[in-house]
Amino acid sequence: MVEILSKLKTNNFLAKEENLIDWNATLLTLQKSLGSDVYESWIKNISLKKEYNHYVVLSAPTRFVRDWIVSRYADRILDIIKRDKKSIQRIEFLIEDSDLKKNKTNLPKDNRVSLIENSILNYNRFNTNYSFEKFMVGNGNELAHTAAKKICTNSSHYNPLFIYSDVGMGKTHLLNAIGLEIGSKKKVMYISAERFMYHFIRSIRSNEMVKFKDFFRTSNVFIIDDIQFVGGKEAMQEEFFHTFNALMERNSQIVVSSDRSPSNLDRIQERIKSRLSGGLVIDIQPPDLNLRIKILKSKIEEIKNNFGENCNLNDEVINFLASKITSSVREMVGALNRILAFSKANTKPPNINECKQILKDFINYNHKTISVEFLQNLVATHFNLGLQEMLSARRSRSLARPRQIAMYLAKKYTTNSLPDIGRKFSNRDHTTVIHAVKKIDELIKSDQEIRKNVEQLKKKLL
Numbered sequence: 001m002v003e004i005l006s007k008l009k010t011n012n013f014l015a016k017e018e019n020l021i022d023w024n025a026t027l028l029t030l031q032k033s034l035g036s037d038v039y040e041s042w043i044k045n046i047s048l049k050k051e052y053n054h055y056v057v058l059s060a061p062t063r064f065v066r067d068w069i070v071s072r073y074a075d076r077i078l079d080i081i082k083r084d085k086k087s088i089q090r091i092e093f094l095i096e097d098s099d100l101k102k103n104k105t106n107l108p109k110d111n112r113v114s115l116i117e118n119s120i121l122n123y124n125r126f127n128t129n130y131s132f133e134k135f136m137v138g139n140g141n142e143l144a145h146t147a148a149k150k151i152c153t154n155s156s157h158y159n160p161l162f163i164y165s166d167v168g169m170g171k172t173h174l175l176n177a178i179g180l181e182i183g184s185k186k187k188v189m190y191i192s193a194e195r196f197m198y199h200f201i202r203s204i205r206s207n208e209m210v211k212f213k214d215f216f217r218t219s220n221v222f223i224i225d226d227i228q229f230v231g232g233k234e235a236m237q238e239e240f241f242h243t244f245n246a247l248m249e250r251n252s253q254i255v256v257s258s259d260r261s262p263s264n265l266d267r268i269q270e271r272i273k274s275r276l277s278g279g280l281v282i283d284i285q286p287p288d289l290n291l292r293i294k295i296l297k298s299k300i301e302e303i304k305n306n307f308g309e310n311c312n313l314n315d316e317v318i319n320f321l322a323s324k325i326t327s328s329v330r331e332m333v334g335a336l337n338r339i340l341a342f343s344k345a346n347t348k349p350p351n352i353n354e355c356k357q358i359l360k361d362f363i364n365y366n367h368k369t370i371s372v373e374f375l376q377n378l379v380a381t382h383f384n385l386g387l388q389e390m391l392s393a394r395r396s397r398s399l400a401r402p403r404q405i406a407m408y409l410a411k412k413y414t415t416n417s418l419p420d421i422g423r424k425f426s427n428r429d430h431t432t433v434i435h436a437v438k439k440i441d442e443l444i445k446s447d448q449e450i451r452k453n454v455e456q457l458k459k460k461l462l
Helices: 002-010 024-034 034-039 064-071 074-086 097-105 144-151 171-182 191-204 211-214 234-249 271-275 288-305 316-325 327-344 352-358 360-365 374-384 387-391 397-414 418-425 430-446 450-462
Strands: 049-050 054-060 090-095 161-164 189-194 220-226 255-256 280-283
Touching: 024 034, 024 049, 024 074, 024 418, 034 191, 054 064, 064 090, 064 191, 064 234, 064 418, 074 090, 074 387, 074 430, 144 161, 144 171, 144 255, 144 280, 161 171, 171 189, 171 220, 171 255, 189 191, 191 211, 191 220, 191 234, 211 234, 234 255, 234 271, 255 360, 271 327, 288 316, 288 327, 288 360, 316 327, 316 352, 352 360, 374 387, 374 397, 374 418, 374 450, 387 397, 397 418, 418 430, 430 450
Parallel strands: 054 090, 161 255, 161 280, 189 220, 220 255
Antiparallel strands: 049 054
16 A cells, blocks of 8 residues: 555656645635635535646535536636646546535534524615615616516516516616515515525535525515526526425515526526516616616716715716716716716816726727627637637647637636536536636737737727
8 A cells, every 4th residue: 555655646647745735725715715605605615635736636515516616616716726836727526425414413513503594684684775766767677667566566467577687787676676665564585596505505514404495485575686597506496496386386476587588598497497487577678878867867966965975977978978888787887986986086077088088998898798609709700710610629729729719718708607618618628618718828928929819809809
């Protein structure tokens, strides 16, 4: 046995003793970087199992935990590991059920207080700034607003209500407004899909699934935001499916929001899509110019009333903002805040030319809905390649470099997770995407031709 270990240590693929990763230090850094909630819920339960020169193997207690970490935190974990050992290029995971059993048996018996019950106030406490009165109604959102109001007066005949739109269009505002309107009359549960998953995994770990089911299946109105985030999480979808059915059986109203329609949800079970489509499905369209102007003026008045600040902008500047920042109401309000900050710092409102300088990045990037598929076609055209040729399994440099550049841009300019990007590149692994991003980052610094091509592609995007 001693001889075998000796030989393994001299193997080129294994780490040298003097270059071992300090996993405890890595965990401390991750806790500071990601915050205590994320660390306690997800990161704390993974451990370093094997370490090689170019990759590490980490263990996770369940497939669900592994998938969640891979989709959200894998690139951050890799970055921190590389601080100790720069040669590491990827992370691999294995599932160790024994870790979960150990965690359950080690729970202090006198400290088994239900995390769900203790946090109930978090799910019927609503933001008073997101009321129906403060929701600006226009042609693009009038139907969604009307449907949300009807739920509050018991006159709706559709269940579930499914509202979808791009980010920053007011979905969360409407969901919160429903809770505000009827929260004092009915038992309302309002939660994001991410927090629903958080409680799901905590309940598994603490052996409190019965309480989890009881807690989420007894509300009169169940509101869940951003359902797209359960995509690919099979155990989570199974629980959501049964929660959905239980609520429907007791005639509870269900309200769901997403960034896309039920039929376009990625990696969601067909039976869930069918149920989500069975009520009323409404999309919120981007606001027209008049509504954007109305929103801006309302925000300015709100700032004046709440903070007593003198923030007068002339109609020309307001019209400029409303006409240039069109992709998201949230971005438009962010641009307004930047203008107001300039006005306060310089004790004068900016003119149009100053606005163009202040909002240069907003205006250049605005209105670009960038998808992985769009980037793939852009890169393939730039390098005079066929799309299928670039996505193929061939590894020649003339194909590999453009493919890596497309992955690099997808990571930088889309909101897709690493596994999602990998799947769109002919079902490649997320570690391939991580390697591609790191490789292009290095080549941009050392290879003038690569740097030139990436800059040209960025200009085409912006």
